[in-house]
Amino acid sequence: MSQTSLPRRLLLGPGPSNVHPRVRAAMAQPMLGHMDPRFLEILDEVQASLRRLFGTQNPMTLPLSGTGSAGMEACFVNLLEAGDRIVIGVAGVFGERMCEVATRIGAQVTRVETPPGTILSDAAMAEAIERVSPRVVAFVHAETSTGVCQPVEAIARTARDAGAFVVLDCVTSLGGLPLAVDRWGIDATYSATQKCLSCPPGLSPATFSPRAVERVGERTTPVQSWYLDLDLLGGYVGNERRYHHTAPVSAIFGLAETLRMVEEEGMEIRTKRHAECGHALVEGLLPLGFTPLVEAAHRLPMLVAVSLPDSIRRSGEAALRRRLLDSYGIEVGGGLGSLAGSIWRIGLMGENARLTSVESLLHVLRRELT
Amino acid sequence: MSQTSLPRRLLLGPGPSNVHPRVRAAMAQPMLGHMDPRFLEILDEVQASLRRLFGTQNPMTLPLSGTGSAGMEACFVNLLEAGDRIVIGVAGVFGERMCEVATRIGAQVTRVETPPGTILSDAAMAEAIERVSPRVVAFVHAETSTGVCQPVEAIARTARDAGAFVVLDCVTSLGGLPLAVDRWGIDATYSATQKCLSCPPGLSPATFSPRAVERVGERTTPVQSWYLDLDLLGGYVGNERRYHHTAPVSAIFGLAETLRMVEEEGMEIRTKRHAECGHALVEGLLPLGFTPLVEAAHRLPMLVAVSLPDSIRRSGEAALRRRLLDSYGIEVGGGLGSLAGSIWRIGLMGENARLTSVESLLHVLRRELT
Numbered sequence: 042m043s044q045t046s047l048p049r050r051l052l053l054g055p056g057p058s059n060v061h062p063r064v065r066a067a068m069a070q071p072m073l074g075h076m077d078p079r080f081l082e083i084l085d086e087v088q089a090s091l092r093r094l095f096g097t098q099n100p101m102t103l104p105l106s107g108t109g110s111a112g113m114e115a116c117f118v119n120l121l122e123a124g125d126r127i128v129i130g131v132a133g134v135f136g137e138r139m140c141e142v143a144t145r146i147g148a149q150v151t152r153v154e155t156p157p158g159t160i161l162s163d164a165a166m167a168e169a170i171e172r173v174s175p176r177v178v179a180f181v182h183a184e185t186s187t188g189v190c191q192p193v194e195a196i197a198r199t200a201r202d203a204g205a206f207v208v209l210d211c212v213t214s215l216g217g218l219p220l221a222v223d224r225w226g227i228d229a230t231y232s233a234t235q236k237c238l239s240c241p242p243g244l245s246p247a248t249f250s251p252r253a254v255e256r257v258g259e260r261t262t263p264v265q266s267w268y269l270d271l272d273l274l275g276g277y278v279g280n281e282r283r284y285h286h287t288a289p290v291s292a293i294f295g296l297a298e299t300l301r302m303v304e305e306e307g308m309e310i311r312t313k314r315h316a317e318c319g320h321a322l323v324e325g326l327l328p329l330g331f332t333p334l335v336e337a338a339h340r341l342p343m344l345v346a347v348s349l350p351d352s353i354r355r356s357g358e359a360a361l362r363r364r365l366l367d368s369y370g371i372e373v374g375g376g377l378g379s380l381a382g383s384i385w386r387i388g389l390m391g392e393n394a395r396l397t398s399v400e401s402l403l404h405v406l407r408r409e410l411t
Numbered sequence: 412m413s414q415t416s417l418p419r420r421l422l423l424g425p426g427p428s429n430v431h432p433r434v435r436a437a438m439a440q441p442m443l444g445h446m447d448p449r450f451l452e453i454l455d456e457v458q459a460s461l462r463r464l465f466g467t468q469n470p471m472t473l474p475l476s477g478t479g480s481a482g483m484e485a486c487f488v489n490l491l492e493a494g495d496r497i498v499i500g501v502a503g504v505f506g507e508r509m510c511e512v513a514t515r516i517g518a519q520v521t522r523v524e525t526p527p528g529t530i531l532s533d534a535a536m537a538e539a540i541e542r543v544s545p546r547v548v549a550f551v552h553a554e555t556s557t558g559v560c561q562p563v564e565a566i567a568r569t570a571r572d573a574g575a576f577v578v579l580d581c582v583t584s585l586g587g588l589p590l591a592v593d594r595w596g597i598d599a600t601y602s603a604t605q606k607c608l609s610c611p612p613g614l615s616p617a618t619f620s621p622r623a624v625e626r627v628g629e630r631t632t633p634v635q636s637w638y639l640d641l642d643l644l645g646g647y648v649g650n651e652r653r654y655h656h657t658a659p660v661s662a663i664f665g666l667a668e669t670l671r672m673v674e675e676e677g678m679e680i681r682t683k684r685h686a687e688c689g690h691a692l693v694e695g696l697l698p699l700g701f702t703p704l705v706e707a708a709h710r711l712p713m714l715v716a717v718s719l720p721d722s723i724r725r726s727g728e729a730a731l732r733r734r735l736l737d738s739y740g741i742e743v744g745g746g747l748g749s750l751a752g753s754i755w756r757i758g759l760m761g762e763n764a765r766l767t768s769v770e771s772l773l774h775v776l777r778r779e780l781t
Contacts (some may be wrong), residue, residue, distance in 0.1 A: 046451055047440055058658060060442045068661060069439035070417055072430045073610060074742045079418055105475045106613065107638065110656040114638045140635045194477060235657055241442060243613055243659035245474065265635050268477065268484045268513045284747070286480040287605055289613030292437060292662065372444045377654070 050366070053391070053402055055093060055185050055344060057235035057242050058214070058390040060295075064240055067298035068291045075288040083297050084288065088278065089098040090322040094308070095211075095230065099335035101271065102248040104276045104296055108290050109212040112231025112245030114142055115269040116208045117300070119249075120177050120229060123147030128169045128205075129350065130161040130180030130196070134377045135210055138292060139179050141234035146265065157187045157380055158334040158346065163195040170203045172398045178205045182220075185236075186377045188335050188346030190218070202261050212236060217343040218317045219308055219394045224257065228253040234292070237315070237343055238392030240299045240319060241374035243292045286352055289374045297398055299391075311394075315342040317388040323347075325403040328362045329410055334384055343390045346376075352410070358382060361409065412590050420736070421763070421773055424744035426674030427605035427612050427648040428760040430665075437600075437668035444725060445658040446585050452656070453667050458648065460670035464678070465581075465600065465618045466591040471641065472565045472618040473648045474600070476659050479582040482601025482615030484512055484640040489619070489627045490547050490599060493517030496679045498539045498575075500566070501551030502533040503557040504747045505580055506600045516635065521545065524556055527557045527750055528716065533565040538740045540573045548575045552590075553583035555606075556747040558705050558716030560588070563595050571604065576623055582606060585616060586761060587685045587713040589678055598623040604662070607685070607713055613662045633711045669761075676727055681764075683710040688769055690761040693717075695773040698781055704754055713764060722780070728752060731779065739775045754767070 052059050073080040092102045105112050107301040113135075120294045121127060121143060129139045131154045143150050151173045155161050161180060170178060178200035200207045206228040207355055211220060217237030222230055234240035242275060251352040257264065268286065276283035291400060303311065319342030321334055330350030333340060349358055358375065362385070365371045374386035389398060422429050436622030443450040462472045472660025473481050481503075491497060491513060501511045501524045513520050521543045525531050531550060540548060548570035552561055563579060570577045576598040581590060582704045587607030592600055601617040604610035619641060621625075627634065629642045634640040640657065646653035673681065693703055703710060719728055728745065732755070744756035759768060 047443065048447075050443055050447065054444055054446075057442050057444060060661075063442070065439040066662075069435040071419060071435070072422060072605075073417065073420055074422055074424055074425075074427060075516045077418075079419065101466065107481065108659065109657045111477065111638045114636060138637070145633050145635050145637055159497065229424070233657070235442075237585060241661035242657040243657065244446065255760050263515050265515050267508070268481045269513055287603070287612040289478065289606075289611065289662075291430075291435075291611035291665075292613055292659075295661075296547060304766060366447070370475060372447065384630060398514055406458055 049370055050399060051371045051401060053387050053389065053393060053398060055370045055386045055388050056231060056233065056390060058239045058388060058393045060239055060241060061302065061392050063302065064298045065191050065296045066203050067296040069240070070294050073290055075290055076282065076284065080290060081282065084278065085294060085295060085316045087297050087300060089249065090304060091246050094215060094220065094300070094303065096219070097223045099248045099250055101156055101254050101275060103274065104293060105245040105247050105269070106286060107245055108242050109231060109233030109245050111269065112247050113210065113235065113368060114266065115245070116229040116231055116249060117142050117146055118264050118266045118269055119271045120206050120253060121148045122147045122260055124149065125177065126151065126173050126175040126181060126288060127177040128153060128173055128175045130166055131190055132159065132161055132181060133184040134190065134411065135181050135184055135186060135212070139222055158189060160189055160191050160202065160339050161196065164297070166196045167199045170199055170205065170242065174203060175205050177208055179208035181210040183211065183341050183344065185213045185344055185379065188341045188344045190339050190341045197226045206256065208287050213341065216303055216311065217394070219312055234296055237305070237391045238299050240295050241292065241318070243289060244296055262327065315389065315394045318394045318396060319343065319345055321396060321399045322387060325399060329406055343388060343394060347387065350383060355371055358385065364409065365405060371405060373402070412649050419740055421741045421770060421771060422702070423757050423759065423763060424742045425756045426603070427611045428758060429762045430609055431762050434665045434668045438665035439710045440664050440742065443659055443660055445650065446652065450660060451652065454534065454648065454663060455569050457629040457663060457667050457670060460646040460674060461616050461618065464585060464590065464670070464673065465751070466589070467593045467618050467621055471645060473616050473622050473644065474663060475615040475639070475654060477781060478617055479601060479615050480508070480604030481639065482603065483580065484511060485617060486601055487512050487516055488634050488636045488639055489577065489641045490623060491516045491518045491574050492630055492632050494519065495547065496543050496549040498522065498523060498536065498543055498550060498634070498682060500536055501611045502529065502531055502551060503554040505526055505554055505556060507763060528711050529561055530558060531566065536566045537569045540569055540575065542554045545575050547578055551579035551580040552712065553581065553588070555714055556750065558714045560709050560711045562600045567596045568595050576626065583711065583714055586673055586681070586766065588756065589682055591669045591756065603686050604666055608659050608669050608673070609678050610665050613659060614666055636758060685759065685764045688761060688764045688766060689713065689715055691766060691769045692757060694758060695769060699776055713758060713760045716754050718754055718759065724753065725769065728755065734779065735775060741772055741775060746748055
């Protein structure tokens with residue numbers, strides 16, 4: 042597979058995003074052992090940088106050895122035991138996935154739903170939390186299936202006040218929006234590397250509050266996943282350096298380099314860059330007949346969900362997406378679940394949150410549609 | 412992290428092994444989406460090549476998105492339900508890990524043990540299988556904690572004859588020893604990329620027989636892991652191409668390149684290369700006072716476990732390993748579990764199964780020890 046045999050893509054779907062050459066070069070470095078002192082230094086550096094990015098002092102902050110979905114599962118298998126009650130906010134496919142994962146643990150799931158494209162109601166979540174008195178409350182910060190940015194603070198406060206642990210999905214927000222895990226009172230959150238961090242998929246940055254870690258120690262049944270058991274993982278990423286599983290060394294080299302780039306740029310500038318691009322994309326799409334699914338106040342900048350003009354629905358949206366890919370090398374995402382066929386999801390994440398990406402896509406769409 | 416800032420290592424521990432520049436370059440290629448037709452072609456190619464390497468026609472052959480330990484968990488969570496009986500052969504740390512994983516699923520575990528460095532007895536396994544009539548029989552082909560190569564066929568035949576599903580750990584054997592999953596009658600097996608395939612850690616090549624896949628469809632309870640659910644994974648790696656989780660694209664680029672190199676070389680030559688190196692290492696270590704833990708007939712070529720001479724035990728084996736790493740850039744592995752402090756595990760895996768690796772280590776040891 043020579044370098045020239047793969048097509049070049051501008052990845053404007055829901056992730057992965059394009060990976061910077063610095064990160065690709067870091068991943069291609071010669072291998073180190075997972076117990077090598079130099080590798081463990083890099084792991085320490087990654088953990089420290091992730092703490093700053095998540096906005097937390099949590100010692101238990103680490104890249105889990107799986108994708109974002111493994112991160113979701115890690116939070117739930119550690120905090121839930123069979124029979125535990127959980128309230129889950131379902132605003133799209135990823136809230137739905139939370140219900141599925143929690144059900145498989147044997148938890149009693151109470152769903153609080155909201156129509157696709159809208160935010161969860163603080164009042165409805167509070168009502169469910171009061172009624173159910175759950176062990177865990179879980180919801181999604183940046184719902185990748187609808188492009189909604191969920192306000193976090195009120196729900197998290199209500200959950201904490203009711204004595205619940207708070208789990209937040211930050212898969213699409215980490216590195217694109219400022220996070221304040223400690224100030225918000227989040228007990229467990231997970232992300233993914235292939236969104237606003239612009240790394241390859243394969244790792245799930247995650248963080249757990251001290252009281253979440255304590256809770257895991259007080260369980261009456263073992264964590265059902267040995268691979269994702271926080272206590273065992275802590276033996277490796279903590280001071281003991283006890284072997285658990287072999288860390289994905291090269292992927293962590295890549296993550297370390299990405300995090301250096303994020304810190305060099307600074308989250309303030311990075312946040313502004315994502316916001317500007319999201320805004321410019323919507324402005325450019327409106328004259329072409331696309332309409333945003335989400336009202337402006339709750340629209341994600343890095344993942345814009347737009348309803349398709351009738352002309353595209355009639356002629357087949359999948360065919361047009363395929364033409365963008367084949368003729369122009371641009372990938373955009375279709376709808377998931379109930380929104381399949383009626384929306385597109387356009388990602389401007391990390392490296393791709395550039396006005397040049399926005400202009401490239403708009404140029405091609407104007408050419409194809411007018 | 413510039414290319415020059417990381418130390419160069421000769422990785423002669425229990426994995427990861429050194430990664431060939433071709434594989435590192437493949438991983439550094441620009442990103443493709445996980446639904447990109449070109450990426451799906453590469454995934455198809457990887458699956459086909461893994462089938463040849465495992466010695467199977469199983470359609471359900473795939474790289475799982477986690478390390479070898481996730482592969483172990485995937486086999487068990489799919490084939491076992493709470494209350495199911497399983498017979499596990501425990502010849503070292505990884506058989507022990509199987510017991511732990513199966514227990515967390517709620518299975519009734521029957522252990523058949525053998526002292527470290529010895530193979531499981533066919534008769535003892537047969538006795539337990541007859542007595543317990545288990546749903547699953549599991550054991551390890553290449554026990555990475557002891558360097559034992561377990562004969563597979565008799566145990567697998569007994570298990571099949573008793574109506575059990577057979578799970579085999581091939582973490583350290585895939586790519587270094589010929590495997591015959593179909594001929595042996597194995598229903599589920601998993602490996603890892605960082606051993607004899609000489610890829611970075613992070614993926615677990617695995618394969619499941621049609622009757623194993625059927626069994627998963629007939630479960631009365633859902634697979635407890637959503638992330639590792641074979642039925643959902645099959646929706647993506649099969650013909651439907653249904654999104655499940657985002658595949659680790661770059662890691663799969665690397666695996667594809669490794670598999671091309673394995674096929675270019677051919678397993679016959681590759682097997683011979685591993686065998687010769689393992690033999691040469693033992694021959695060279697004997698005069699230095701190291702003695703093989705395992706008798707010649709059942710000794711793994713790619714992972715040689717040796718008992719340490721008294722002089723090294725007395726002066727501290729960890730200190731000598733650290734000196735080999737710091738002064739010569741050579742990593743070797745210590746003992747795990749009950750063997751910690753009394754053995755070394757020396758890996759000659761994939762790219763490192765070269766007489767030059769053997770000579771480099773022996774040269775350094777002679778210098779340090781005489």
